[in-house]
Amino acid sequence: MSYGADLSHLFRRSAVRAHKILQGTKPADLPVEQPTQFHLAINLKTAKALGLTIPESFLLRADEVIE
Numbered sequence: 001m002s003y004g005a006d007l008s009h010l011f012r013r014s015a016v017r018a019h020k021i022l023q024g025t026k027p028a029d030l031p032v033e034q035p036t037q038f039h040l041a042i043n044l045k046t047a048k049a050l051g052l053t054i055p056e057s058f059l060l061r062a063d064e065v066i067e
Contacts, residue, residue, distance in 0.1 A: 005035035039063050
């Protein structure tokens with residue numbers, strides 16, 4: 001199982017920040033940003049190998065389920 005910041009969203013936000021810097025904004029003037037979108041992936045094959053049962057409600061919330 002993996003839960004973390006959505007990397008594609010972080011890359012887009014980084015591009016926006018780089019654009020602002022290239023337009024002349026000082027990096028120190030840019031606010032610190034925290035991730036706002038997260039990604040949940042569950043590997044059912046590994047869960048079964050470990051003898052774990054993942055509840056259906058948890059699987060429905062996952063962004064990616066690997067079988």
